[in-house]
Amino acid sequence: FRAMGAMGLHRAAWLCLWLSLATCQPACQEVDSLVLEVEEGDASESDVQQLLSCWLDCQILIPLGCSLSENRTLPLVRQAARSLSCSNYENLTEISLELWLNCGGDIHWEDAAGNPLLDLLRNREARKFWNQQATMEAAVAHTVSDWRAWVIPISVAFLAFLEVCAEREGFRRCKNREAPSTEAKEDPFLEGAKLLVSAAFRKHNILVSLWRFLEVSTCIFWFALVLLIVHWGWWIPLAGMMYLLPAFRIYGWKEVMKAPTLAMVTRTFGGQVAALLRTTALFGIFCFIYGGLYWQVLIPDYMIDRFSFLINPLVISWSEQKESMLQNSILNEHWLFFWAPDINALQIFRTFREIAIGLVVLYWACLLIAVLRHFLCRTCRPGDDQKKARHELEHAVQELLQKQPEEFGEVDKRIKPVKAFLCPWHGTGLYQSVALQLLDIALHINTSLRFILEGEYWFAGVMTFVVARSIAKQFFILPACQFRKALKASVSRGLPRRDVLDFLEEQKRSEALFCGCITAYSLFFAINSAGDMLVQYISLLSSMWQFAGYATELCNLDFKVEEVLPQSTASPNPPADIPKNVDQLGGDEINVDVEDVQLANQKIHQEV
Structure with missing residues (x-):
């Protein structure tokens, strides 16, 4: 009855249909004879209205209202068939759908909850036929007819451009006011040299990258995936304080405001202890809400009623509406995954849910091992080794800036100059990094379009603002007319130039985290098909990996190199x-x- 009420149907109407299921065929014959009697003038339309109020099965109503000619069909019956004022429309067959379209059925039909017909169909042949009819072009044309679908993204993109212009103007004025005009100009390849040196001297590169990825995935789990179950009004402030307060204590609030990523990464023993306590507390609250309040395991009823405000009010309606739709959608229906096996969207969603929870448990276990290991090895004092390693990095950067690309091996054999293209097992070339950035932007734009197609204009506006702001900042840093020239200069020098690095890192900073959180949220409320869900997972993984790479670079480039000699006046050795x-x-x-x-x-x- 709850599902019936979601579609706006009266219980009495469903009861009438339920009682008449055993006599569907006689009722169908009575309606057919009634149509003939009405054409002859022997029956009244009130009898037909009374019969239609019982919500006939769509398999009965559509042939009745659409198979006869215009002059032989009652207007009420034909109108009811066109609007699908019937029951069990999810069981329609290919023949019924074709007949319904031929008599004027709307290809953009949606139920009372706003779900399109394609997401409701269960018959495999019917879904295949409807996929051919309800193309993406038709969906876009239908969406553009709503003024909000194009006014909101354009307005938000223009607002993002104005915000970037104001931000750059304010930064320029502050820089001119604080910095003296006689300050020496920094070497444009200094940051690139620091990046190559830190990557070459860093130990356990793969493990460090995986650890940063684990930290990012846990952060997105708390700020995006958990919002499916918990209410955002109290959860986001709680999780935000648990991240920011320890970071303020360890690094200082000024450093955290300059680089908010510091609140997420663990670089010291104090950060590991804070992360362990935070993960334990948040995971305990999540288990209480998810297992106790949602699944009602080992929790008495009075506590469920008392703490019901902690649960997201949309999760109940979402589970009722989306579960059947996700089961109907098969992965190989999407044109990109025609080769895939018969996996439905609900299986993909549940698999990702289990993996996400497993990563949080793995993160907690690694933190516990790290903290226990520190207590067992308290006699170790790595302070002198850290100073020595930092001085070696500084001296290597100074030497690298005075060398040509073919001489980088003289500084250290592990330092390799930047190339335009590299084999995947040897690293990532500069042009390949640009291509990955463009792919990441395309995936973010696809997320915005998905929100628009589903009518989630608020989330579409937020996603569009973040993406447009990032793109505007990128092309302010490196204009399109100078882009190719800057790439060639970086390849010829063997070091990425400062503007090229800023261009590539813009998509890796906080924008990647925001886009990842919004993309994760769209998986639940804006995606109904298995193919689109898998594409969104790829977009989410891309954002997480980009942000993890930026976090790794931020932790490795925290040393300063002072008084680097210009290359023209420096001695080669x-x-x-x-x-x-x-x-x-x-x-x-x-x-x-x-x-x-x-x-x-x-x-x-x-x-x-």
Whole structure:
């Protein structure tokens, strides 16, 4: 009865249909004879209205209202057939659908809950036929007829452009006010050199990348996937405070406001302890709501009623409406996945749900092991090793800026110059990175279109604002007319230029996290087919991997290189009296502070 009420049907009408199921064929014959009697003038239309109020089965009503000619069919019966004022329309066959379209059926028909007919059909042949009729072009044409479908995205994109212009103007004024005009210009390849050096000297690259990906996936789980079950009004502030307050204590609020990613990553023992406590608390609350309140396991009824405000009010209606639709959609119905087996959208959704929860449990277990390992190895003091490693990085960057690409191996054999294209097992070339960025943007635009097609204009506006703002910032950093020239300059120098790095990293920063959260939310409320759901999962994984890469770079590039000599005036080889690393210094000098070493190097470079 709950599903009946969602479609706006009266219980009495369904009861009438239920009682007449055993006599469907006689009722059908009576209606046929009644039509003939009405044409002859022997029957009244009130009798037909009374019969139609019982909500006949669509398999009966459509042949009755559409198979006869216009002059032989009662207008009331034909109108009821066109509007599908009948029951069990999800069981329509291909023949019934073709007959319904021929008599004026609307290809954009939706039920009372706003679900299109394709998402409701169960018959495989009927779905295949309807896929050929209800094309994407027809859906777009129907959506564009609503003024909100094009006014909201255009307005939001223009607003994002104005926001970027205002942000850049304010930043320019602050920079001119604070920085002196005589300040030396920074080497445009300095950040690229730091990136290559940190990647070459970093240990356990694969494990570090996977750990950052695990941190990002856990963050998106708390801020997007959990919102299917819990109410966002209290959950987002709670989770946000659990991320921000420890970060303010560890790094300071100024550093966190400059780089909000610091609130998510764990770089110190204090960060690991905070992440362990946060994950334990949030996962415990999630288990109480999901297992206790939603599935009603081991929780008394009075507690369920008392804490019902914690649950998302949309989850009940979503599960009732979407479960049958997700079961009807098969993956190989999508043109991209015609080769796939018979997997429905509900199976994909449940698989992803289990994987997401498993990643959170794995993240918690890794944090617990790391904290216990620290307590067991408290006697270790890696402070001197960290200072030594940081000084080696700084000195390697200084040498790298004075070398040509073919001489990078003299600094360290692990440092490889940037190439335009590389084999996948050797890394990612510069042009390949640009192609991945374009693919990521296309996937984000596809998410916005999905929201628009489903009528979720608020989420479409938010997604469009984030994507348009990121694109505008990218082309302010590196205009389109200079894009190809900047790429060639980076390849010829063997180091990515600063503007190219900023262009590539723009899609990896906070925008990637926001897009990932919105994409994860769209999986539940804007996707009804298996193919679209898998595409959205690919988009989500792309955003997560991009943001994890940015988090890795942020943690590795936290060292400063001071007084780098310009390449035109620098000697190709450093003077013999400058040590290449701390190992060449005396034993008493190893504990010298990094700032003292940098000051000594600066004086020597100035004399040279």
